[in-house]
Amino acid sequence: MPQLNMVQAINLALREEMARDDRVVVLGEDVGRDGGVFRVTEGLFEEFGAARVIDTPLSESAIVGAAVGMAAYGLRPVAEIQFMGFIYAAMDQLFAHAARIRSRSRGRFTAPLVVRTPYGAGIKAPELHEESTEAFFCHMPGIKVVVPSGPYSAKGLLLAAIRDPDPVLFLEPTRLYRMVKEEVPEGEYTLPLGKARIVRAGGAVTVVAWGSMLQRTLKAVEGYDAEVIDPQTLSPFDWETLLASVKKTGRLVVVHEAPRTCGLGAEIAATAAEEAILHLRGPVLRVAGPDVPVPLARLVDHYLPSPERIRGALDEVLRY
Amino acid sequence: MPESTLATFSVRRLEIIDPEGNADEALLPDLSGDELRRLYYLLLLTRTFDGRALALQREGRIGTYPSVLGQEAAQVGSAFALAGGEWIFPSFREMGLFFTLGYPIHQLFQYWGGDERGLRAPDGLNIFPVCVSVGTHLPHAAGTALAARIRGERTAVVAYFGDGATSKGDFHEAFNLAGVFRLPVVFICQNNQWAISVPLSAQTASRTLAQKALAYGFDGIQVDGNDLLAVHRATREALEKARSGGGPTFIECLTYRMSDHTTADDASRYRTPEEVAAWRERDPLLRFERFLAKRGLWNEDYAAEMKGKAQGEIDEAVRRFEAIPPPAPGEMYDFVSAELSARQRQQREI
Numbered sequence: 273m274p275q276l277n278m279v280q281a282i283n284l285a286l287r288e289e290m291a292r293d294d295r296v297v298v299l300g301e302d303v304g305r306d307g308g309v310f311r312v313t314e315g316l317f318e319e320f321g322a323a324r325v326i327d328t329p330l331s332e333s334a335i336v337g338a339a340v341g342m343a344a345y346g347l348r349p350v351a352e353i354q355f356m357g358f359i360y361a362a363m364d365q366l367f368a369h370a371a372r373i374r375s376r377s378r379g380r381f382t383a384p385l386v387v388r389t390p391y392g393a394g395i396k397a398p399e400l401h402e403e404s405t406e407a408f409f410c411h412m413p414g415i416k417v418v419v420p421s422g423p424y425s426a427k428g429l430l431l432a433a434i435r436d437p438d439p440v441l442f443l444e445p446t447r448l449y450r451m452v453k454e455e456v457p458e459g460e461y462t463l464p465l466g467k468a469r470i471v472r473a474g475g476a477v478t479v480v481a482w483g484s485m486l487q488r489t490l491k492a493v494e495g496y497d498a499e500v501i502d503p504q505t506l507s508p509f510d511w512e513t514l515l516a517s518v519k520k521t522g523r524l525v526v527v528h529e530a531p532r533t534c535g536l537g538a539e540i541a542a543t544a545a546e547e548a549i550l551h552l553r554g555p556v557l558r559v560a561g562p563d564v565p566v567p568l569a570r571l572v573d574h575y576l577p578s579p580e581r582i583r584g585a586l587d588e589v590l591r592y
Numbered sequence: 593m594p595e596s597t598l599a600t601f602s603v604r605r606l607e608i609i610d611p612e613g614n615a616d617e618a619l620l621p622d623l624s625g626d627e628l629r630r631l632y633y634l635l636l637l638t639r640t641f642d643g644r645a646l647a648l649q650r651e652g653r654i655g656t657y658p659s660v661l662g663q664e665a666a667q668v669g670s671a672f673a674l675a676g677g678e679w680i681f682p683s684f685r686e687m688g689l690f691f692t693l694g695y696p697i698h699q700l701f702q703y704w705g706g707d708e709r710g711l712r713a714p715d716g717l718n719i720f721p722v723c724v725s726v727g728t729h730l731p732h733a734a735g736t737a738l739a740a741r742i743r744g745e746r747t748a749v750v751a752y753f754g755d756g757a758t759s760k761g762d763f764h765e766a767f768n769l770a771g772v773f774r775l776p777v778v779f780i781c782q783n784n785q786w787a788i789s790v791p792l793s794a795q796t797a798s799r800t801l802a803q804k805a806l807a808y809g810f811d812g813i814q815v816d817g818n819d820l821l822a823v824h825r826a827t828r829e830a831l832e833k834a835r836s837g838g839g840p841t842f843i844e845c846l847t848y849r850m851s852d853h854t855t856a857d858d859a860s861r862y863r864t865p866e867e868v869a870a871w872r873e874r875d876p877l878l879r880f881e882r883f884l885a886k887r888g889l890w891n892e893d894y895a896a897e898m899k900g901k902a903q904g905e906i907d908e909a910v911r912r913f914e915a916i917p918p919p920a921p922g923e924m925y926d927f928v929s930a931e932l933s934a935r936q937r938q939q940r941e942i
Binding site: 297323324326328329331333334336337338339340341342343344345346347349361364365368369373374375376377378379380381382413414416436437438466508509511512 | 679681708709711712713715720721725728729730731732733734735736737738739740741742743747761762765766768769772926927928929930933934935936
């Protein structure tokens with residue numbers, strides 16, 4: 273079985289799905305001849321041609337808006353937004369249209385599309401290239417939010433996302449693109465959306481982390497009796513898996529690199545409080561980015577939750 | 593080196609019937625007497641619906657409603673050029689478009705009455721639901737046209753919007769995309785010269801809206817939007833061009849919003865009665881009646897008969913609309929996603 277990094281795994285998923293289903297098309301800035309700025313779409317233009325691997329003008333709103341029109345017509349567009357910070361120009365299309373055309377038309381038109389975008393800090397890139405604003409999208413009904421945390425899950429989740437009958441925002445942790453290699457099978461496998469994965473079993477504390485924070489969390493919890501959950505899909509969230517774990521361990525720590533206030537950790541903590549309060553032995557703690565714009569490279573290590581901060585939170589909840 | 597001129601552009605304007613109903617015979621579209629009378633009826637139907645909707649809103653039987661008064665010819669004339677099979681992306685002030693396409697009238701009352709079920713287009717009619725967010729549907733039109741191209745289908749796409757939309761970023765992005773890929777889209781702007789309180793002169797410094805298309809590499813034409821036949825002819829030509837691979841066209845229908853922006857607006861706050869009165873002289877319905885009369889297709893008796901027929905059809909639609917039981921609370925969940933999440937299912941049960 274080939275050892276692939278995440279870029280290669282996503283590329284393989286796109287290639288296999290485009291070969292399997294001629295409704296699947298890729299569009300975005302520099303995705304064609306250039307193969308994408310991270311080379312995620314490399315070779316697709318040569319294999320499937322300009323009609324299915326579409327280099328668009330520099331036009332984020334039209335990329336997502338056109339994908340809505342394409343999906344309604346019967347295609348399965350996979351749009352790339354070059355960096356998550358550029359998706360803000362397309363929020364209107366995602367929120368006002370992709371997320372609600374099914375509802376607005378009472379089921380007559382749907383938007384089975386995927387918007388892929390690299391996200392997260394720590395790659396020494398310019399401003400707006402390192403955002404982690406997944407919570408915005410989780411707040412909007414009608415759109416799913418998926419975050420793979422490794423090459424294997426990236427392929428399986430992306431195939432599921434492309435086949436999903438509704439719009440999916442697929443957030444690719446940029447820091448992990450080439451950091452880890454895993455065995456990634458060729459051919460068909462999907463990982464169900466809305467299903468979390470228990471990455472590491474444990475009994476004393478539940479730790480939730482996704483994207484590049486998962487790797488960091490796994491390092492941090494070494495030596496602790498911690499159960500680590502990778503949600504994989506942030507919306508809809510797999511509350512069943514989370515609550516079962518919290519009821520078992522009685523403690524919960526959420527790690528995310530997004531700013532703390534109104535981050536997804538808030539929803540996770542609130543849900544634990546509403547549905548598992550009698551099982552909790554101590555406060556739910558969040559290890560999150562501070563409420564500041566993501567700083568550039570020189571300060572980013574002070575911004576991102578460090579293994580020390582994660583361990584600090586573990587030590588604190590384990591006092592109860 | 594001396595300066596040189598790289599390119600010069602001109603902007604065409606088309607009008608066929610003058611306000612007195614005199615027609616330029618050479619430009620008349622090929623329409624039979626029956627078709628002309630059908631067009632007249634559609635204008636009447638739209639105006640009758642409009643009056644009834646305003647009355648129903650005042651009585652609290654429907655919600656906020658945007659009147660189409662004065663814009664009927666731009667809508668009916670363009671929609672009548674559609675052959676069927678096109679994909680259509682409307683904005684929100686296009687009742688005449690919907691009626692011409694045969695959209696069930698009671699469903700429009702239903703929608704403006706606050707029941708989303710009215711927006712479900714009948715199967716086989718590819719009209720997107722009303723787009724309230726101004727101009728943001730234009731990229732969808734471009735995307736659908738691109739999808740049709742990818743599939744090798746000769747589907748033409750038509751998008752409707754107003755003058756305000758031409759100031760939006762999505763207007764630019766969609767026009768640019770359509771130009772770059774030479775997409776089979778007909779962009780129809782009803783320039784009614786007011787975006788709520790903002791007049792055209794404060795919306796753009798451009799001499800015409802039509803000329804904006806030139807910057808995107810395709811044709812723009814201004815037509816007299818109160819001249820049904822000019823709108824019809826321009827739309828038909830643009831559709832033929834789109835289907836034969838000639839790319840997009842932008843049609844600016846210069847018209848006038850005779851009424852308030854919506855029932856929640858009071859246009860007397862920002863425009864003069866004289867301006868409105870001047871446009872009343874150019875009423876598209878009146879003009880079409882004069883044109884038909886000159887061709888022996890219209891007289892007062894015929895008008896009375898048709899008005900009665902339109903009233904009857906609208907009466908029936910209102911009856912049908914008001915007989916529909918309100919949606920059950922759980923229906924708000926019905927089309928959020930193909931499958932509800934566990935949490936949504938739980939919320940629905942409460």
